[in-house]
Amino acid sequence: MRTEAIDPPGIDWLRVSPKYVKVRLAGWALGNLIVVSLLSIPLVLVLTGVWTWPPVWLGVAIPAAALLLALWRLVLIPRQVRSIGYAEREDDLLIRRGIFFQRTLVVPYGRMQYVDISVGPVERSLGLCTLKLHTASAATNAEIPGLPASEGARLREQLSARGEARLAGL
């Protein structure tokens, strides 16, 4: 199925760093390692004869299904990362993400309460950061992951300056 972008046409999206794929991969590997190994415990117990109940095929099928799901998501990661974009317009910041579940968010500069920059260990080693905007609404959830550190700092300053200029109350 052809994916039609839901965002308004005629916007030059800035994409996040391709290196962000590695961050997502690290998270994917860690998360799925835990899930698959947890799901494999019954299999191990059955094979060693401690448990008798789940038959071997079931013991194999469950972690295998989890692994398949994980692999499918692995294939999607590069596309998902490519789909993340942001655009600074005159009065608001646009953030889009997702391929199957798309979301395009518009945050007016005047509505920003504060801007966060956070850096995790994997992001730090790659020189990336995550920028998060907060408005008075908890539902806003405006996050731009995978920004190069310099771009993150620039964007933060830019957003703060624009927010200052267009400050509105609640």
Place this chain on the structure above:
Amino acid sequence: MALTPEGAGGPGAGPGAGGTGDAGWLRVHPASPFVRGWVALAALLFFFGRDSFERLLQGGPLFDERLAGRAPWLLLGGGTLLLLTVLGFVLSWYFTRYQVAGGYVRVNTGFLFKQQRQARLDRVQAIDVVQPFLARIFGLAELRFDVADAGQSAVHLAYLRADEARQLRATILAHASGAADGTPAPEPGQPETAAVEAPEQVVLTVPPPRLAGSLLLSEQSVVILAGGIASVLLSAVTENRNFAVFLIPAAIGLVASYWSSFNKGYNFTAAVSPDGIRLRYGLLDTQAQTVPPGRIQALKVSQPPLWRMFGWYRIQVNVAGYGLADSAGEGSARTTLLPVGSLADVLEILSLVLPDPGTPDPAGVFTAGITGIADATAEGSGGGQDTDGGFVTSPRRARLLAPLGWRRNGFTATETALLLRSGRWWRSFVVVPHQRTQSLALQQGPLARRFRLADLVLHTTAGPVAPRLIQAGLDEARALLDAQSARARAARKRQKSEHWMEPAASPAAPPADDPQEGPHHG
């Protein structure tokens, strides 16, 4: 931020500071710790008194003989505990002091761990005067001052004498509105001159029978009835009488919940004053809320299916200071602008919330939003245009996804607010003023993409209303995203001040008559 630590400034509440005349700092009523902490006192008394009381009932001596030797110690222990509790109460009362001056309300509390808090008066989102039953007996009231920090009240003053609390509310509102700004500001620390309470005009009341009826026909009752029938059937089929046992605690919980709703909603009165919308309600515990103009972030009119036969509606709002409504608790009562009312009542309240509806025919548009449904014959992919009110509904292709709702789910925009409607059986109608929109998001899942549909979500502050346009045509949603951000931008530019009354208008007394005039921004 509205709340700032006061730092080194402000008169200290040290042991040396005596008397209430200390630079305009006032104390709450001396009885308040006892009213607030009566549970602790009662528990203490219960704990120590139960044994003796039981013996008395049984006709025995007050103290067991075996206990006689230990009685002095027990009494000493109990007495010490009681004394410590009372001492704690007295100390907490002594060190709690407040002041309303210079555009701030300041409260100092704490004896070992001191807290000094000040909140800007013009940041007030809502102000409540609450009278729990016990406080009401003593003629006391609690004042709550909410700023936009979602949930916890910034300033609690518990308890003041009821007339004092009302007076203080009037003073705070006079300053917050800017009505008192014309007078020369008194020296910091000097007590403010008493403000005249803005006159109010009762708009509507909810008669108790209607409230009781609405509770009986609420969603809750439907679920309960279904559960009851299911359990009776189950016990009949399985011949297991144990199901009845589970019904007893359920019934107790039920009665408690209905009682709580009835207690909260009893004698509901909505009034309008230049200081905003006033709500008063409560049977045993009474509460008087004041929501200043322009503080309502979003509003929802909803109708459970069973209410339709009587034409009843409920109105809930998001106010930044109230936060999320906890289930059936105090929060849900505070965020309810109208527990049950007719269409006329709803339109009345809407006209208070949106003094400038931004459309020549507000009643027609709102009615279309609340009860309207698009013509089934509306053709074309561009979405049906409702005849009355101009609601743009989901396109015809959405009927497979929402066979009932597609003619109902829709939006329209007036010059001041975005109106969203949805639900064929569970009707709901949401109003978001343009200047209150925080951010917008367009969302689409895989299923919606097949039908070229998208949802538009408006983000507002925490509360019971979550504005969402369901299953709009992709092109309409896209256009709305652009148009709505432009409208919100324009509205933000028009919005001027947090003071809802111009200081020049009338320095001492707020304008009395026309409630439609003062309260709204630009």
